[in-house]
Amino acid sequence: MKTVIINVIVVTMNEAREIHNPGFVMFENDTILATGPMELLPKEAEDSRIHFIDGKNGILMPGMVNIHTHMGMIPFRGLGDDCKDRLRVFLLPMEQKAMDRELVYLSTRYAAGEMLLSGVTSVLDMYYYEEEAARAMDEMGMRGIAGQTIMDEGACDFSDPYEAIAYGERLIKKYESHPRITACVAPHGTSTCSGEVLQAAYRIDSSYRVPFTIHTAEMEYEMEYFRKDYGMTPVQYLESIGVLGEMTLAAHCIHMTEEDILLLKEKGSKVAHCIGSNTKAAKGVAPVTAMLGHEIPVGLGTDGPASGNTLDILTQMKLCADFHKNETKDRSAFPAETIVSLATIKGAKAMGIDRVTGSLEPGKQADMVLVETGSANMFPVYDPYSSLVYSANASNVEAVYVAGECLVKNKKLVNVELKELRDSLIQKMKKTEFRKHMDFYK
Ligand SMILES: [Zn+2]
Incomplete structure (x- = not known):
């Protein structure tokens, strides 16, 4: 059945960056058929069999894209937030003791619900037991890469990295023809995997044309390690072992030289910018303005819920504006339209899914977010880009569609209750090491 959303400000994020105000979007099943200003609503829209939805002057934008996160880490949110060495004190020991298939599944389901409620429709997840993550994302109706x-050194699921690589390849094959879910092999970091392991992972990702995503130039100790042992930066190292290419999606890229940026450009590599995680951990601000100046595809990532505490891209958009303007001492730097493009079409490009999502155009998947403008913080709207970046927050997300299916309506999940997602996760967490920190949930 055809559906038309009318009376909305349509932020298309197409090549010409058209905005239709007021406008409409017509879609059928999973595909967008048409979009334009209200006066150009096709005649066939008068057909009584067409389903009309009144967007009530909200802003209709492409579904947002979170290109770097760890959905299985919901239980870690808020644990050791202001601890200097949170990674070694809390994360790694707890991960070894508590993380299993079921916890990843339940955590990913919750994370998917949380993201959908904030308007994120596509996600690149990176964690362990990813078969469970893929299953959870699929059941929740999201578009994603597991x-x-x-x-x-091994992790909670595999002690041997090559076994983990083989598992990743099996997962890629399993989801090869799935309409929304894909998988990839995602080495943890430049210094936590050997060159041979990185090369083996890269060969698989390249052959299946899926992202080779890896934490890069994020940590001070990582920079020091490559400086001392190789006389290189992490980016130069990746290039030297042949794993910097167009399938490479480097997460963070905080500590970058001009040569590093040129190397990314030359190789066609992509970057996940995680401003909330980076600044909360006092790691610095990635030189994204320079990367964009070289037309490197950059998208936004929240990083895991233990790092930035949020999985919503609207928060990242605001932080992006705040930190980059402050960093460059330029009020006009990093304008709102550019930031919205990172959250949508450029993020989709960095993830390799821009042919199907990231903009509202005929032929693309109907991945859409309706941001209401009736709340106190959303008045007045003069420029929708500005309203989305500087005024909106996740609580303004009214409705969300993925592949034409309405997954959020009236600010609530359609197919499952958030309470159910939370309760099942709490019950599971109580059976693990997390119970020691859960007095509040007795
Ligand atoms: Zn990360």
């Missing part, structure tokens, strides 16, 4: 994380 990145099986590999570490030399």
Whole structure:
């Protein structure tokens, strides 16, 4: 059945960056058929069999894209937030003791619900037991890539990195023809995997044309390690072992030289910018303005819920504006339209899914977010880009569609109750090491 959403400000994010105000979007099943100003609503729209939805002057934008996160880490949110060495004190020991298939599944389901409620429709996840993550994302109706994380020293799921790589490849094959879910092999970091492991993972990702995503130039100790042992930056190292290419999606890229940026451009590599995670951990601000100046595809990532505490891209958009303007001492730097493009079409490009999502155009998947403008913080609207970046927050997300299916309506999940997602996760967490920190949930 055809559906038309009318009386909305349509932020298309197409090549010409058209805005239709007021406008409409017509879609059928999973595909967008037409979009334009209200006066150009096709005659066939008068057909009584067409389903009309009044957008009530909200802003209709493409579904947002979160290109770097760890959905299985919901239980870690808020644990050791202001601890200097949170990674070694809390994360790694707890992960070894508590993380299993079921916890990843339940955590990813919750994370998917949380993201959908904030308007994120596509996600690149990176964690362990990713078969469970893929299943959870699929059941929740999201579009996503399940990145099986590999570490030399082993992790909670596999002690041998090559076994983890083989599992990742099986997962890629399993989802090869799925309409929304894909998988990839996602090595943990430049210094936590050997060159051979990185090369083996890269070969698989390249052959299946899925992202080779990896934490890069994020940590001070990582920079020091490559400086001392190789006389290189992490980016130069990746290039030297032949794993910097167009399938490479480097997460963070905080500590970058001009040569590093040129190398990314030359190789066609992409970047996940995680401003909330980076600044909360006092790691610095990635030189994204320079990367965009070289037309490197950059998208936004929240990083895991333990790092930035939020999985919503609207928060990242605001932080992006705040930190980059402050960093460059330029009020006009990093304008709102550019930031919305990172959250949508450029993020989709960095993830390799821009042919199907990231903009509202005929032929693309109907991945859409309706941001209401009736709340106190959303008045007045003069420029929708500005309203989305500087005024909106996740609580303004009214409705969300993925592949034409309405997954959020009236600010609530359609197919499942958030309470059910939370309760099942709490019950599971109580059976693990997390119970020691859960007095509040007795
Ligand atoms: Zn990360």
